[in-house]
Amino acid sequence: MSVLENVLDQYSSRVYKNRKEHMVDVNNNENNNQIAANVRTIPGIITQRGCCYAGCKGVVLGPIKDALQIVHGPIGCSYYAWGTRRHKGKTEEGVDNYLQYSFSTDMQEPDIVFGGEKKLKKAIAEAVDLFHPSTIFICSTCPVGLIGDDIHAVAKAAEKEYGIKCIAYSCEGYKGVSQSAGHHIANNQIMRYVIGEGDREIKSKFAVNILGEYNIGGDGWETERILKRIGYEVVSTFTGDSSIEDLKNAHKANLSLVQCHRSINYIAEMIEERYGIPWMKVNFIGVQGTIETLRNIAKYFNDEELTAKTEVVIADEIGLIADDMAYYKSKLKGKTAAIYVGGSRAHHYQFLLHDLGVSTILAGYEFGHRDEYEGREVLPFIKPDADSKNIESITVEPDKEKYHLYLPEEEINKLKEEKLIDYYGGMIKDMANGTYMVDDLNHFETEEFLKRLKPDIFFSGIKDKFVAQKSGILSRQLHSYDYSGPYSGFRGAVNFARDVTMGIYTPAWSFVKAPWKNTPVLEGTLGGE
C-alpha cells in the first residue's frame, strides 16, 4: 500500500473519500495531479486553518501601519491579532504607525442583543479624539454579520463627520472556508476605496508594486533593498510596512510583482484591468529563485542598462553570501523536508531548500486554491461551490485617465504567451515524482506522514510545531520564521540556512532518550546488596 493509502486507510469512508481528493502522489496518479483545495474542512478534523477575519484583518490589512483598525466584535479577535504576526513596520516622519496598538469595540451582551452600531460609532469618535487618524478600518467578526450591524453605513457616516477615510470590511470568521475568503474581501475594499487615489510623482520608469509581501520578519525590506539597488522604484508594497498613501499610488507603477499569489491575485488582476499594469509572479525566496525573478523583471522592462545592472547586483550579492551558503549546504545536503504553510510559501521555500541541497518530500497549503497547486491553467475548470459563491467578486473597468501601458500591447501579449506575466504555474511543476502534495494537511495526517516519511525538518506553524518536535523532528515555523528573518532575497537565504542548520545540529536532540532506557537496572557490582 502506498503511503497515501496507508494514511487514508485509517479514516472512516466519508472522511476517506473527502481527504483522498486532497492528496496527490506527484506524477504518480491517474488524476493528472488534480487536487481538491479551497473547500470546507470537515468538522471535527483538527485543521490548522484559520478564518476569514484572520485572512482579512490579520494578513492583508494588519500591516498597513497608518490605518487605525478597529475590530468590531468581542475582544478575542482583536487581542489575537495584536502584535503577533511580525509584519514589521518602521515609524516614519509624517506617517502614523498604529502597529503596537489593538483596537476593539469589545462587544458585550447588550451590544449583541440590541445591536452594536452605537458602540462602534462611539468607538470611532473616541479613536478620532485620542489618535487623530487619517484612516480608520472597521473589521467585523462573527456576531456582527449575524446581528445585522451595518458597518458600511457607519463607515460612510464617519468619513463625512470626521473628514477621514473610513473603510469597513465584512470579514466575519464564518465566511468562506479559510483565511482565503478574507484576502478576497480585503482586496475588494482596497481596490474600491484606496488604489488610484494617489498622485505622488513617480521618478523612474522602472516603477513596480510589490504585491503579496507582508514584510514578515523584514522580508519586504530585503526585497526592496535588492530592487532599489538595481534601480527600481518601489511605488507600493501590499501591504508590508505600507501606508495608505503608498497604496493609493499603486496605479502609477509599470509592473506589479506578485510574491504571495493567493492573498493578492485579485488586486493584481484588477489593477491590470483598470490601469493596464501587468503583473508578474515573482519569488524572492531562495537564491536561484531571486536571481531568476530579477532577470524576469529586467526582461519585462527590457532596458539594456537595467539588465546589465541586474547582473552586476546578482554577481555582487552572490559573492557576499557564497561562503556562508556553501558552508550551510555542506551541513544540510541530503536532508529532507516537509512543508505545510500558507498559500504560497510551501512552494517558494522548496527553491531555497533546493539551494541548500534539501529535498522536499511533502508539501501542502493551508488555504491555497487549485491554481497555487496546479497552476492558473486550471482556473477555468474550478467550479465555484456554495462557500466560494458567498464571497463577493467585483469587476472593474479600465480607468480612462489613469490607464497606461509600459510596453506596446503586442509585446505584452508576447510576454503573456511566454507566461512571463499574468501567470502562475503552481507548485506541482516544481515537485519531484513520488513526493506528496497534500491540501489542508490536518493533525492526524501530519502525525502519520511524519511517522512514515521521517523528514529531517517539518516547516509549519506554531500549532503543529511542537507536535513534530515532541516526536523528535525539528520544526521551523514558516508563518513567523520563529521570530527570526528576513528569509527573502540573498541575505535572507543565509539567515534561513543558519536557522535550519542550528535546529538540525542542536545538541539537545541527542538527549531525547534517557540513557537508562538502554541499560538494565541490575547491571554492575556496586551497591547495597
Add this chain to the structure above:
Amino acid sequence: MSVLENVLDQYSSRVYKNRKEHMVDVNNNENNNQIAANVRTIPGIITQRGCCYAGCKGVVLGPIKDALQIVHGPIGCSYYAWGTRRHKGKTEEGVDNYLQYSFSTDMQEPDIVFGGEKKLKKAIAEAVDLFHPSTIFICSTCPVGLIGDDIHAVAKAAEKEYGIKCIAYSCEGYKGVSQSAGHHIANNQIMRYVIGEGDREIKSKFAVNILGEYNIGGDGWETERILKRIGYEVVSTFTGDSSIEDLKNAHKANLSLVQCHRSINYIAEMIEERYGIPWMKVNFIGVQGTIETLRNIAKYFNDEELTAKTEVVIADEIGLIADDMAYYKSKLKGKTAAIYVGGSRAHHYQFLLHDLGVSTILAGYEFGHRDEYEGREVLPFIKPDADSKNIESITVEPDKEKYHLYLPEEEINKLKEEKLIDYYGGMIKDMANGTYMVDDLNHFETEEFLKRLKPDIFFSGIKDKFVAQKSGILSRQLHSYDYSGPYSGFRGAVNFARDVTMGIYTPAWSFVKAPWKNTPVLEGTLGGE
C-alpha cells in the same frame, strides 16, 4: 542581678574577669566608668574584630584612589579588600583611579620558603608596565613579616628605578589587637612620606582638612557639600575619595576636622606638631551634631561673615529636611537601639538616633581605645601593653618653613581650654544613666544582651547582622550602611531615617511565626474523618 552580671555570670572565671573590665553600666558603677579597651581578644571568643592589615590597607589606605596598592601575601587578603568597603571615589581627569582593581603578589609556597621579595619586585615591574601609576603602595600580610621580606627596601628601590612614589606598610595581620594597629601604621607612613610635599595654592583662609572620613556610601561628599556651601575650602580628606596630591597638601590647611578620631588621631596630632594646624573633633552624623559642628568650626575661624553664612546654610538645610525628619521621627520615636561598630560611629550615631527619638541603650566599639569611650583626659593614664608597644610611634618636629598659625597662640590655648580643639570627650558623656557600654562586644554577649535588652534595632556589621535578624531584631550595618547612604550631614540624616524606618516597618516581621503554631491541629469540623 544586673544585666551585666547576668551575661558575665555564664563565663568561666578567667573569661569573666577579663570581660567584666570591658563592660560599664553607665554612671552606675564603682569604677568611674572606666573601661578596658584596645587589649587582646581572648582566643576562642567569637569576636567581630579584624586585623592590622584590615585597619591599614582596608580602612586608611584603601580609599586613596590613585595609589596602586599591591598586597604582598597570599591571595585572600587582597581579594577580601576588593571593592567591598564602599569607600566611594570619583574618576577625575588627570587622576588615576584604581578602586575597581585588586592587586596582589598571590604568594605561593616557594615564595614563602625562599622569600617573596623577588616576586614583589616583579609584580611592581608588571604594575608599572601595565598601569603606569604615579604611586604604588605595598602592604604586607602575615607571612611576609615572618619570612623577613624587606618590603621597605623594595619600595625604595622601586622609587629609584621607576621615578615614582612607592611606600611600604608593614601591616601584618597579627600586629596589635585589632584594626587599630593598622590605622597607626598607615598614619605613620603617610605622615612620613606624603603630607607636606605639596605646593598647591590655597585660595581661602577658611581651609580645612577632613580627617577620618572615608566616604563610605558618599558620606564625605555630603560633608564636603555642606562645608563648601558655607565657604570652606577642603584641602584634603583623609582618605575618602582622595588622591595622593590632595594628601600632600594637608599642611596648607588652617584646621583639621577629625571625624573618626580613632583611625586618624595620630596624623591629626602630628600635623599640628609639625605644621601648627590644630584639630577639632567634629561629628557630621546627626542633624544636631552637624549643626553644632558647623558652629564650632565657625567659632574657630571667628569671621563674622562666615558665622552668618553658617547660620543661613543651617537654616536652609534644616528647612529642606524638616518634614521628612518629622515624619520619620513620628515613626521611630520611643524605639531603642544597640550599637556596636568601629571606633567612632557607635558614638556618632547616638546623636542621629536621638534626633529621631530613638534612645541608645547599649553601645560599644570594635577597636576603640579608652579615649573614644572616656575622653582624651584618660590618655595619661593608659598603660601601654606588650601589644601596643609593638606598634611604632613616631614623633615629629615643627617644620620651620611650613609651620603656620591661623590664630594667635593665646587664642588657640583658649580654645584648647574650652575643649573646642585638640579634644575629644568620648562616648560616655553622651550616654544616659543605666545604659551599657561594652568594648569588643562578642557574639555570645551580643546574643545575651539582645535577649535581655530587646532593642528594636541593632546597629552592627555583616557578621552579626543576621544573628540579630534571625532572632527577630532589625539589624542595620553601620560599616557599610547596608549599601545605602550617605548618612552624614543633613541629607544623610534623612537617608538613615528612611532606612531604619523601612526596616522597622517591613511587613515580613509579622510573618516570623507560622500561624499554625498558634492553633491546635485537631480544631475544626471539616476533613476526612
Add this chain to the structure above:
Amino acid sequence: MLDYTKKEKYDRTALRVNPAKTCQPVGAMYAALGVHECMPHSHGSQGCCAFHRMFLTRHFKDPAMASTSSFTEGASVFGGGSNLKTAAKNIFDIYNPKIIAVHTTCLSETIGDDLNAFIQDIDIPEGKYMVHTNTPSYKGSHITGFSNMVASFISYLSVSSGNKNGKAVLMPGFVNPGDMRELKRLATALGVSYTMLPDTSGVLDSPMTGKFEMYPKGGTTVEEIIALGNSELTLAFGKFASEAGAETLKKKCGVPYNLLPIPIGISRTDEYIIALQAFSKTEVPYDIEEERGQLVDILIDIHPYTYNKKVAIFGDPDTVLGITEFVLEMGMIPKYVLTGTPGDAFVSAAEALFTKFGVDGCIAKAGGDLYELHQWIKEDGIDLIIGGTHGKHIARAEDIPFIRAGFPIIDRYIHSYMPLVGYKGGMRLAEMITNALMDRQDRDALEEDFEMVM
C-alpha cells in the same frame, strides 16, 4: 514606542485599546486540556480554534490540541447542530478521546445553538463522554470561560454515590502546570488525598520523549471527575476562576467548599496550609515550615530593595490579587492593579488589601486595559511592572523594569514549569522582583556608585 498614548485622562466607553483580557473560549480550552484524554472542541468558526491553540501554544511551548466545528456561512444561518454531530463522529473515530469537551463561541451563542439538545442527539460511543459549556465571548473573559468549563465538567459528570471517599478536591484556577504541581506537592506533604480539577501538569509541560502523545500522561481522569461527588471538601482557588466549579459541586453533590485565594505569597499560602491541615488533621511537616521560614527570611533580607517600591500589576484577577498581596508583604506599593476581566469583586478585594497593609493612593480597576494603565504610569511613575508579555511595550516606552508573571507570556520560555504559588513560588517571585530592581540600580548607578556588595 506607543507614541500615541498620552497621560491626559479620557473617559472611554466604547473603544478598547490594548486589552488585558481575551475571550471565554480559550479559557474553556485550557481547562479542558487539564482533563485526561479529553478533546477540547470549539463550536464555531475554525478561526477561533486556531487562535486559541496558537495562543496557548505560544504560552506553553507545547502542543495544545483541540478540534472545531468549522462553521461556514451555511452553518451560521441554519445552526451548528449537524456540524457538531459530524465533528463528534470524526473526533471519536480519528482521535479516540475518552471525552469531548465542547465550548461555544460568540458565533454559536449568537445564533442560539442549543448544545444540550445537540449533544443528546449525538450517538456517543459506549464508555465515551461528551460535555459542553457555554462561553459567549461577549461576556466576562478567558477566566470566565475557564470557570464555566470546570463547572460544566462537574455538572455533567460528577455524581454522589453516598459513600465519601476521604478526598479533597483541589480546583487550582487558571494557573500554570508548575503551579498545579506545587499545589499538589503541598497537599501531599500535609497528608491530604485529593483530586485536582483541572490539572494541566503533565499535559502542557510534558517531557520530550521522542514520541508525540495526543493525550499525555497528565490531566484529571473522567473517573476522577465522576467521583468528585464523593469528596469531602473542595478547596477552590480564586473567586473568579474556581468559585463556579465549587458551587456547582456543592449544589449537585453536596460537597462543601472553602474558597481560598490563589496562594501567592506568605499569608495566602499559610491559609492553604491551614486548610489542608484542617482537612487532614496532620501536623505541618518541618520541611514545609522550613520553606516558609526561608521565605520570611528572604523577605526580611531583601526589604531594602523592595520597600516602598511602586509597582503596577496587571493580568488575570485571581493571580493579580495574589501578586498584589505578595508585593505588599514585601513592603512594596501596588500603585496600579488592573485586570481586563470585569468584576467588582476584584476591586473590592484589592482595596481590602490596600487597607490591610495601610497603603494610600493605589488604584484598582477591573475591566480595564493596558492603554489606561499606561496613562496612569505616565501620570505618576512606578518602579516595576509585573504582568504578561503585553506589558513589554509600556516597559520599554517608559523605561521601567518589567517582570513577566501570569498569563500570557508569549515571549519567554520555561515560566510555565515554575510555580508562583506556595512558599517556593514566593521565593521565585521574590528573586525575580529583587533581581529586576537590583539590575536597574546597577544599570543606573554612576560609576562611583556601582556596588560590589549589595
Add this chain to the structure above:
Amino acid sequence: MLDYTKKEKYDRTALRVNPAKTCQPVGAMYAALGVHECMPHSHGSQGCCAFHRMFLTRHFKDPAMASTSSFTEGASVFGGGSNLKTAAKNIFDIYNPKIIAVHTTCLSETIGDDLNAFIQDIDIPEGKYMVHTNTPSYKGSHITGFSNMVASFISYLSVSSGNKNGKAVLMPGFVNPGDMRELKRLATALGVSYTMLPDTSGVLDSPMTGKFEMYPKGGTTVEEIIALGNSELTLAFGKFASEAGAETLKKKCGVPYNLLPIPIGISRTDEYIIALQAFSKTEVPYDIEEERGQLVDILIDIHPYTYNKKVAIFGDPDTVLGITEFVLEMGMIPKYVLTGTPGDAFVSAAEALFTKFGVDGCIAKAGGDLYELHQWIKEDGIDLIIGGTHGKHIARAEDIPFIRAGFPIIDRYIHSYMPLVGYKGGMRLAEMITNALMDRQDRDALEEDFEMVM
C-alpha cells in the same frame, strides 16, 4: 569602568590582578559549617576569621559562625599552641559545640604550628571532638581548603566497624545548600540511603524562626561522619572539591568511590542518576524521567536563542566545568573558561569537553584572573558572562549580559536556596541564560524589530 585593562596580551608572572579565587581557609570554614554542631575555628590572626565570616555571610545572607585563635605578635613568634588551647577551652565552655574543626592560616603554617600535637595536648571534654586540617593560603584556593577539611573530618573520625550500613556517601563539593538539597532529593527518589558530607543545607539557608540558633538543624552529624567508614560507596562530586575526601575514606576504611562531575546539565545529571540506580538497583521513577524530559524539551525549544552564542564562564573549577558542559548542551560556545584555582586537570577536562562537542577556538585556563579574562573579551567579544559577582564590572565595562552563578555572589539574594544541579537546576540555569540573552535582544532591538512573540 576598569579603564586600565587593555586588550594587548601581556605575560604576567608575579602580579595578580582581580583574582578569581580566594585562599584556603574560607573553604575549610564553609565545609566545617556543613557539620552539625560544629564550630569552625581559624587558627591565625583574627582578621582571617573576620574576613571569611564576612565573605560567607555576604554570599549566604545568613550567619556564618566561627571562632579564631586571635594571634598576636607574640603568638606569631612563639607559636600558637597556647592560643589554641585557650580557644578550645573557651569554645567548649561558651558555645558548647559537639566538635571544633580547626583550620590553619598562612600565619600558623608559616611558623610551622603542629596542629596534631596541639590537639593531642588539649583536654577535650567527654563526648566532644576536635579535628584540624592544614590550609596554607599560599597553595591552591578556597576549593583546596574545602577539600582538605572534608578529608580531615574523615581521617579524624570515620571508622570502619566491619558492618556495612547499606548507605552511600554523597560528597557534594563546594556548592550551595540549594544544590545539596537537590542532590539529596534525587538520591531519595532513586531509593538510595545516604549520608552527605558536608551538608550546609539547613545551616546556611536556615529559616527565620524568631530565634537565633548557633547550631541550626542542618549539617552532617559527628555520628554520621564516624559511620561513613561503614558505607558501601562514595559518590564524590567534583575532582577539585571532593576527590581528596573520597580517597581518604577509601584509604582509611576501604570504601570505594565513584568520582562524578558536579551534575550540572543533562549528561552529568544522567551520570548521577545512573550511579544512584547502579547503587539501589531501582527503576528510575517516572517523576525524575519526566523532569529530564522537560529539560530536554526546554533546551530544544530555546535553541534559537542559545545556539552558537559565545559565553565566558569563570569561577570554581568543578562548577565551571559543569556550567561549561551544560552550555555546550545548549549549543552555546564556551569561548573562555577560567578558574582562579590552579590545576591542569581543569584545563584538560575543559578541553575534553570542547572536543566532545566539536567547538573550536575556545580557551580554558586554570590559575587565571579576571584581568586576563577581560583582556580576552576585549580582544574577541562574547554574548554572555557567567560567574560570580566579581564579573559585574567587566559586564558593565563591555556591556555584555551577565548572569550570576557559582561562588561568590555577594550582590544578589536568594541564589543560595536555588539549585544549579540536577534537571531542575538545569531548568533554572537555562531560564537565567535564555532570559539574559532575550532581554538583551529586546533591549537592543530597533523599535520595528521589538517582538511581541518570541
